[in-house]
Amino acid sequence: MTHICKLERMRAFVLTAAALFGVAMMAEAKPQATTTVKIVPTPPTSGGNACYVGNRPPLLPSALIRLPTGAVRPEGWLRGQLELEAEGFSGRLTEISPWCRFDGSAWSSPNGAGENGWEELPYWLKGFTDLGYVLNSDRIIDEARRWMNAIMASQEADGYFGPRANKGYADIWPNMLVLYALRSHYEATGDKRILPFMTKYCQWLAALPTERYLPGSWQKTRGGDNLDSIYWLYNRTGETWLLDLARKNHERTDNWTDFVASWHGVNFSQCFREPAQYYQQTKDEKYLQATERNLALCIGTYGQVPGGLYGADENCREGYTGPRQGTETCTMAEFMWSDEMLTGITGNPKWADHCEEVAFNSLPASMTPELKGLHYLTAPNLVQCDQGDKAPGFQNGGDMLRYDPHNFRCCQHNIAFAWPYFTDHLFMATQGSGLAAVLYAPGSVKAKVGGGTVVQVTEKTDYPFDGTIVFALSTPKAVRFPFVLRVPGWCDSPKLSLNGKRLALPEPAKGWIVVDRTWSKGDSLRLELPMTLRVKVWDKNRNSVSVYRGPLAYSLAIGEKWIRSGGTDQWPAFEVFPTTPWNYGLIVDTANPAASFKVVKSPGPAIFPFTPEAAPISLKAKGKKIAAWKLDPKGLVEEIRQSPVRSDEPVEEITLIPMGCARLRISAFPQIGDGPDARPWGD
Numbered sequence: 001m002t003h004i005c006k007l008e009r010m011r012a013f014v015l016t017a018a019a020l021f022g023v024a025m026m027a028e029a030k031p032q033a034t035t036t037v038k039i040v041p042t043p044p045t046s047g048g049n050a051c052y053v054g055n056r057p058p059l060l061p062s063a064l065i066r067l068p069t070g071a072v073r074p075e076g077w078l079r080g081q082l083e084l085e086a087e088g089f090s091g092r093l094t095e096i097s098p099w100c101r102f103d104g105s106a107w108s109s110p111n112g113a114g115e116n117g118w119e120e121l122p123y124w125l126k127g128f129t130d131l132g133y134v135l136n137s138d139r140i141i142d143e144a145r146r147w148m149n150a151i152m153a154s155q156e157a158d159g160y161f162g163p164r165a166n167k168g169y170a171d172i173w174p175n176m177l178v179l180y181a182l183r184s185h186y187e188a189t190g191d192k193r194i195l196p197f198m199t200k201y202c203q204w205l206a207a208l209p210t211e212r213y214l215p216g217s218w219q220k221t222r223g224g225d226n227l228d229s230i231y232w233l234y235n236r237t238g239e240t241w242l243l244d245l246a247r248k249n250h251e252r253t254d255n256w257t258d259f260v261a262s263w264h265g266v267n268f269s270q271c272f273r274e275p276a277q278y279y280q281q282t283k284d285e286k287y288l289q290a291t292e293r294n295l296a297l298c299i300g301t302y303g304q305v306p307g308g309l310y311g312a313d314e315n316c317r318e319g320y321t322g323p324r325q326g327t328e329t330c331t332m333a334e335f336m337w338s339d340e341m342l343t344g345i346t347g348n349p350k351w352a353d354h355c356e357e358v359a360f361n362s363l364p365a366s367m368t369p370e371l372k373g374l375h376y377l378t379a380p381n382l383v384q385c386d387q388g389d390k391a392p393g394f395q396n397g398g399d400m401l402r403y404d405p406h407n408f409r410c411c412q413h414n415i416a417f418a419w420p421y422f423t424d425h426l427f428m429a430t431q432g433s434g435l436a437a438v439l440y441a442p443g444s445v446k447a448k449v450g451g452g453t454v455v456q457v458t459e460k461t462d463y464p465f466d467g468t469i470v471f472a473l474s475t476p477k478a479v480r481f482p483f484v485l486r487v488p489g490w491c492d493s494p495k496l497s498l499n500g501k502r503l504a505l506p507e508p509a510k511g512w513i514v515v516d517r518t519w520s521k522g523d524s525l526r527l528e529l530p531m532t533l534r535v536k537v538w539d540k541n542r543n544s545v546s547v548y549r550g551p552l553a554y555s556l557a558i559g560e561k562w563i564r565s566g567g568t569d570q571w572p573a574f575e576v577f578p579t580t581p582w583n584y585g586l587i588v589d590t591a592n593p594a595a596s597f598k599v600v601k602s603p604g605p606a607i608f609p610f611t612p613e614a615a616p617i618s619l620k621a622k623g624k625k626i627a628a629w630k631l632d633p634k635g636l637v638e639e640i641r642q643s644p645v646r647s648d649e650p651v652e653e654i655t656l657i658p659m660g661c662a663r664l665r666i667s668a669f670p671q672i673g674d675g676p677d678a679r680p681w682g683d
């Protein structure tokens with residue numbers, strides 16, 4: 001961690017200076033152009049966008065349009081995560097994974113022969129390519145291009161590309177992943193080979209007999225990924241036969257419209273959205289409602305826990321719904337992408353809220369602080385990450401919790417796209433040729449607005465640890481366009497200032513703030529999102545409670561002992577054990593949470609915030625140990641019992657840290673009580 005600390009100190013100085021400069025700019029008196037401010041539930045879907053490719057008719061107009069890969073640049077802690085990823089196992093997977101070796105791979109062979117690797121190389125290439133363009137890393141871009149050049153060279157006369165072993169039974173699932181990499185490359189470079197290549201491949205798909213199109217297995221379940229690329233290509237070429245292919249793709253995909261087609265954890269997070277994707281073509285509300293129903297059923301049954309996920313330590317299982325149930329690392333990345341996609345389709349801010357919930361609370365703990373290893377499963381209540389067999393508490397036996405860069409084959413490759421895609425969606429284009437701030441994190445964007453003027457917006461913030469966000473605009477000339485800001489669902493009273501002058505916001509201010517004006521160089525918007533303390537009672541999980549401030553859930557601070565457990569010196573594996581007690585219940589006034597906690601902020605910005613030591617904010621709380629709450633014989637924390645719980649232990653002050661900072665965590669707490677309804681832990 002030494003190099004992290006040095007880089008953190010250097011970046012902290014730079015970021016602090018930049019923040020002070022931003023404040024000074026806001027203090028200047030600037031003439032006010034005519035400005036209109038309104039609150040809307042979703043961004044407008046009329047007005048068109050002259051600068052970026054959204055849905056073309058007859059598809060439903062895009063509520064928000066993804067900007068080209070590389071338009072958004074990360075800063076602050078987000079850049080820190082991406083740079084760690086670039087030098088961690090995702091950015092160096094060719095040194096670790098046998099399926100990412102160029103020589104001998106069926107993906108690099110002109111005739112598609114060699115080591116297949118099935119989904120592993122495509123999984124990784126999808127995220128690796130995007131990572132290169134987001135960071136503007138020549139090393140990563142060059143390496144990704146080498147793979148893509150080889151893959152494009154493998155295309156046959158009929159349009160098929162990739163390993164020939166897959167062609168025999170028309171397994172197009174791995175190809176769906178490669179299309180994402182090609183799309184990122186096209187958006188970043190405009191490579192003229194990509195659209196003809198994808199068109200020819202889609203012609204091969206269209207020519208497949210119906211019974212051979214998505215015949216079964218992952219590809220049939222996950223057909224929504226292919227549908228997304230078909231629409232992407234249609235929006236750029238206008239070839240109407242692609243809409244027929246899209247219809248065929250939907251009809252051959254597993255039926256997510258009438259029921260949940262798969263309770264496999266990753267399948268669900270990746271596929272529940274397919275009906276909403278098809279809604280763009282049909283405009284039939286039943287498809288949008290099907291996606292909403294799918295999610296409500298899953299979260300309502302298996303997701304009554306903090307962190308935005310659900311218990312699926314391979315599959316969701318009846319009776320396994322508590323906070324000790326794990327979720328695959330793959331699920332986090334796919335759920336975030338589903339949220340990002342649905343935000344663009346619907347404009348409903350709840351999808352962006354959920355994306356942040358997963359990204360800030362669940363994703364960081366799935367990997368080591370330096371992003372040099374991951375584990376298969378992460379749970380809201382997890383106090384020991386050893387390599388022991390946890391079945392039947394977890395569905396799979398074997399090593400599920402040790403941090404290891406060499407193991408967990410699907411997640412090892414797939415996680416690469418989580419942070420890069422998150423970065424891509426900090427800003428999106430709007431109808432009316434405007435710009436929207438969608439997900440909040442430090443960064444900047446260069447984008448065309450109005451009639452094509454390129455503006456730069458720099459976002460200065462310590463969000464999600466602090467609720468103040470400053471947007472500094474730079475433009476070569478005055479230009480009118482709507483700037484749209486998401487109001488997170490947890491925020492009740494946002495405040496907005498323009499060039500130091502408070503703007504009145506209609507009430508209630510829920511949804512999106514639209515600021516429409518003629519913008520000039522040096523304009524600055526300051527969005528304040530007051531982060532009040534909240535307590536969520538999980539009545540479906542025995543009245544356990546979780547504590548929130550803004551988008552962050554909080555976990556008990558538990559001492560961590562990291563023990564080397566295999567791997568290599570360059571890429572070691574670790575087990576993590578607790579060094580402090582973890583079996584606490586909370587003393588909390590659920591009607592007045594602010595009275596139960598004291599907020600403690602660390603000085604200065606944190607570039608690498610997701611560790612217990614670097615947590616930028618913590619909460620002081622009161623709790624009692626529950627002596628009878630122990631680990632089960634397999635090393636999993638025992639299931640939560642019904643609250644309130646009676647404890648004879650003394651009251652202690654305990655520390656809570658952001659859930660994403662805690663590899664060992666208790667995030668769903670029993671409530672301590674002493675009334676007539678309180679009971680001993682064993683009852």
